[in-house]
Amino acid sequence: MKNSKSKLIALLTIVTVISLQACKPKNVGSAVNADAASKTYVAPGKYDEFYNFVSGGFSGQMSVYGLPSGRLLKVVPIFSVDPEKGYGYSEETKPMLNTSNGFVPWDDQHHLDLSQTNGEIDGRWIFANANNTPRVARVSLNTFRTAEIIELPNSAGNHSSPFITENTEYVIAGTRFSVPPDNANGDVPINSYRKNFKGSISFISVDKESGKMDIAFQLRCPAVDFDLSHSGKGKSHGWFFFSCYNTEQANTLLEVNASQRDKDFIMAVNWKKAEEYLKAGKGKKEAVRYAHNVYDEKTHTATSEIKTEVTVLDVSDLKDICYFIPCPKSPHGCDVDPTGEYIVGSGKLAALIPVFSFDKIQKAIAAKDFIGDYEGIPVIKYESALYGEVKKPGLGPLHTEFDGRGNAITTMFVSSEIVRWNIKDLKIIDRQPTFYSPGHLCIPGGDSKKPNGKYVIVYNKITKDRYLPTGPELSQSAQLFDITGDKMQLILDFPTIGEPHYAQAVSADLIKNNSVKFFKIDENNNAFVSKGEGATKVVRTGNRIDVYMTAIRSHLTPDNIEGVKIGDEVYFHVTNLEQDWDVPHGFAIKGALTGELLIMPGETQTLKWTPLKPGMYPFYCTDFCSALHQEMQGYIRISTADSKVPLLFSTGKNMPVADTSFSK
Amino acid sequence: MKKIIILSCVLSIAILVSCNNQEQKPATNDNTVTTTAPASGQEAVQDDVSAKDVVKVAMSSKDHTTLVAALKQADLVTSLSNAGPFTVFAPTNAAFDKLPAGTVDGLMKDDKKEDLQNILQYHVALAAMKAESFTDGQVLGMVNGDNVTVSIKDGKIMLNNSATIVASIPASNGIIHVIDGVLLPPAKK
Numbered sequence: 001m002k003n004s005k006s007k008l009i010a011l012l013t014i015v016t017v018i019s020l021q022a023c024k025p026k027n028v029g030s031a032v033n034a035d036a037a038s039k040t041y042v043a044p045g046k047y048d049e050f051y052n053f054v055s056g057g058f059s060g061q062m063s064v065y066g067l068p069s070g071r072l073l074k075v076v077p078i079f080s081v082d083p084e085k086g087y088g089y090s091e092e093t094k095p096m097l098n099t100s101n102g103f104v105p106w107d108d109q110h111h112l113d114l115s116q117t118n119g120e121i122d123g124r125w126i127f128a129n130a131n132n133t134p135r136v137a138r139v140s141l142n143t144f145r146t147a148e149i150i151e152l153p154n155s156a157g158n159h160s161s162p163f164i165t166e167n168t169e170y171v172i173a174g175t176r177f178s179v180p181p182d183n184a185n186g187d188v189p190i191n192s193y194r195k196n197f198k199g200s201i202s203f204i205s206v207d208k209e210s211g212k213m214d215i216a217f218q219l220r221c222p223a224v225d226f227d228l229s230h231s232g233k234g235k236s237h238g239w240f241f242f243s244c245y246n247t248e249q250a251n252t253l254l255e256v257n258a259s260q261r262d263k264d265f266i267m268a269v270n271w272k273k274a275e276e277y278l279k280a281g282k283g284k285k286e287a288v289r290y291a292h293n294v295y296d297e298k299t300h301t302a303t304s305e306i307k308t309e310v311t312v313l314d315v316s317d318l319k320d321i322c323y324f325i326p327c328p329k330s331p332h333g334c335d336v337d338p339t340g341e342y343i344v345g346s347g348k349l350a351a352l353i354p355v356f357s358f359d360k361i362q363k364a365i366a367a368k369d370f371i372g373d374y375e376g377i378p379v380i381k382y383e384s385a386l387y388g389e390v391k392k393p394g395l396g397p398l399h400t401e402f403d404g405r406g407n408a409i410t411t412m413f414v415s416s417e418i419v420r421w422n423i424k425d426l427k428i429i430d431r432q433p434t435f436y437s438p439g440h441l442c443i444p445g446g447d448s449k450k451p452n453g454k455y456v457i458v459y460n461k462i463t464k465d466r467y468l469p470t471g472p473e474l475s476q477s478a479q480l481f482d483i484t485g486d487k488m489q490l491i492l493d494f495p496t497i498g499e500p501h502y503a504q505a506v507s508a509d510l511i512k513n514n515s516v517k518f519f520k521i522d523e524n525n526n527a528f529v530s531k532g533e534g535a536t537k538v539v540r541t542g543n544r545i546d547v548y549m550t551a552i553r554s555h556l557t558p559d560n561i562e563g564v565k566i567g568d569e570v571y572f573h574v575t576n577l578e579q580d581w582d583v584p585h586g587f588a589i590k591g592a593l594t595g596e597l598l599i600m601p602g603e604t605q606t607l608k609w610t611p612l613k614p615g616m617y618p619f620y621c622t623d624f625c626s627a628l629h630q631e632m633q634g635y636i637r638i639s640t641a642d643s644k645v646p647l648l649f650s651t652g653k654n655m656p657v658a659d660t661s662f663s664k
Numbered sequence: 665m666k667k668i669i670i671l672s673c674v675l676s677i678a679i680l681v682s683c684n685n686q687e688q689k690p691a692t693n694d695n696t697v698t699t700t701a702p703a704s705g706q707e708a709v710q711d712d713v714s715a716k717d718v719v720k721v722a723m724s725s726k727d728h729t730t731l732v733a734a735l736k737q738a739d740l741v742t743s744l745s746n747a748g749p750f751t752v753f754a755p756t757n758a759a760f761d762k763l764p765a766g767t768v769d770g771l772m773k774d775d776k777k778e779d780l781q782n783i784l785q786y787h788v789a790l791a792a793m794k795a796e797s798f799t800d801g802q803v804l805g806m807v808n809g810d811n812v813t814v815s816i817k818d819g820k821i822m823l824n825n826s827a828t829i830v831a832s833i834p835a836s837n838g839i840i841h842v843i844d845g846v847l848l849p850p851a852k853k
Binding site: 256328414462465 | 710742803809
């Protein structure tokens with residue numbers, strides 16, 4: 001009996017093998033046993049091939065991984081304070097998190113987009129959105145630090161953001177939550193949504209040289225939820241595409257009430273036309289308040305400016321800027337293929353993936369092939385814009401990236417898989433389980449004109465059982481698939497920071513050689529710099545004490561400070577005098593109600609400290625910098641408010657005095 | 665052992681079928697790629713203490729053995745173990761028995777998997793709809809792409825005028841509404 005069973009299994013195995021051979025995979029190597037470990041192994045001391053920039057979701061930060069190893073290289077603070085790096089704690093960085101609401105220490109960071117030139121990644125900057133208090137940040141890829149943050153007026157839930165145009169002319173930010181405009185009275189009944197609420201889309205211009213951002217104009221749109229977006233490219237350069245849900249305009253229980261219509265919309269925006277209207281003076285200036293924060297690499301200091309005006313183009317009046325295209329069932333991802341011809345809308349409740357044709361959209365607009373209008377905006381006939389539908393792709397299609405070989409890969413949230421399909425014939429080529437509900441996915445350059453179809457990284461929302469248990473919350477996983485063969489092959493899982501949403505990846509060659517190693521001390525224009533130990537001092541101005549301090553292996557100057565009293569506010573301005581790569585010094589003082597400073601070579605950073613009771617307070621270097629790092633310490637003596645102790649400071653001079661009472 | 669043989673059979677057939685049908689390759693057809701990943705998804709998570717998902721709730725019901733077998737045959741267990749949220753209209757065994765003789769057996773055949781998937785997906789909506797949130801005349805978009813119409817008469821919630829909700833059971837990832845009839849999707853155009 002046992003023997004016959006074995007024979008049966010053997011027979012079935014043969015049938016399986018034969019049937020597989022009948023399928024004739026083009027690349028046999030991908031269908032046979034492969035050593036996944038060797039594909040992800042990057043030897044100690046060797047660089048990874050790609051940088052992977054991963055949004056941090058509710059951590060507010062961006063993490064940087066190497067691929068294919070999945071090694072975490074850095075966490076870059078953007079929208080949340082980071083006591084580890086002093087970000088949002090040092091006087092120099094506090095202005096970065098200023099908003100029209102005041103200092104906001106946290107946000108929800110969803111999407112990233114690398115700057116592009118001619119539709120290809122140029123390796124200069126990466127843009128990040130803040131979803132909660134709407135902002136867009138620009139991160140320098142020379143320093144891997146946040147260079148600029150701009151707040152967005154008239155917006156809420158800055159979700160379809162920050163996606164760039166083909167030459168980074170603009171960063172585009174669409175509002176997920178429509179709200180009454182800032183200059184209107186927002187104190188209205190919530191169920192007056194249809195009457196009082198509006199959607200806003202911000203076009204943030206980016207200076208070609210400096211990268212400096214400015215809100216060029218906003219489009220005033222009907223109140224719906226703008227979910228995601230992507231730029232046209234190539235033939236569709238000049239256009240932008242947004243997915244819209246809640247076209248029911250529900251203001252409560254959206255779970256049910258925003259799923260009523262069979263079709264919501266993709267909104268096609270002719271932004272070149274918007275520019276024409278802007279030039280022709282059709283924009284209306286509105287009074288608003290928003291913060292614009294810039295970090296200066298020479299002063300090592302951020303400044304925050306509150307701006308008070310924005311130019312608005314109303315798309316119901318200026319009819320030929322926006323067009324709606326019906327798209328089934330609450331579309332989420334809105335992705336444009338490398339040629340710019342195909343626009344993929346992923347209706348997360350739909351049983352198919354519609355692919356729209358840019359050429360057909362243009363023809364339909366020219367022929368006014370509309371089925372009516374929605375809130376004053378023409379609605380193109382679905383069939384007239386449609387290239388075709390991917391039938392039965394899986395359950396819960398969310399996001400699509402492109403492999404550069406004529407295929408698209410889409411994540412299926414509900415059926416927990418990724419599905420690769422051909423853009424031309426819309427046939428499914430391969431599907432692979434991701435085991436846990438995938439959200440976004442990323443192919444290096446996957447939203448550019450030139451994808452590098454070596455890998456797809458899939459970011460999963462749920463990771464039950466994927467790693468050793470760590471209590472109720474588990475780190476969300478990224479999954480690396482080799483997509484060079486006919487079959488996508490899972491080769492690595494790695495944990496992420498916060499919640500990864502959209503991510504970007506790029507060949508390391510484009511970035512690694514531009515990395516700054518230190519800041520030149522000669523070019524340090526910080527108002528409180530000490531360019532050498534001779535320049536250190538402690539200055540009293542009323543009850544403000546400015547400590548001009550330096551750090552160099554392995555001492556702080558000054559390291560003995562006396563004559564500071566209760567009621568004083570002490571500012572430690574610490575300049576790192578090192579001119580050597582990877583030698584930051586840290587600075588911390590006992591009892592400080594704040595973070596540390598982490599000062600890069602050549603940089604000055606300031607920690608404000610208000611002593612609360614008299615006593616002796618040690619301070620020290622927190623970043624192990626040398627064999628005598630432990631010696632890099634000092635004291636500040638705090639005296640009572642009425643003390644007559646004179647202000648003294650020194651390093652290496654404050655020696656013990658002959659003390660007669662001691663010798664007794 | 666028997667299970668392995670059955671699995672192998674299913675795999676063999678699935679692979680054979682997949683060669684002829686590029687659009688509908690089952691997710692499990694590639695049994696030659698060796699990875700360290702487990703072969704199943706969230707349904708395989710070992711967890712006896714958390715609240716049960718819709719699949720586990722159905723599995724614990726004596727009145728839903730037909731439905732559970734059908735979900736397995738249609739490869740929908742992984743999907744329904746997902747975060748959801750789901751509204752599942754769960755026909756009882758008696759409801760399946762009301763179908764013309766041989767219907768269920770026919771649908772359980774491998775070459776009818778697509779039809780079975782279509783019918784079962786017609787019983788699932790992506791939203792957690794409590795019984796009290798249904799309204800008369802409400803149209804629900806189901807996972808298969810078709811609609812179900814709700815009607816309420818004398819406090820009874822009916823779907824497509826053919827099945828009545830007889831009980832509602834909350835689950836961790838949605839709600840199961842037990843129904844006394846099987847919903848049949850509209851014929852394809």
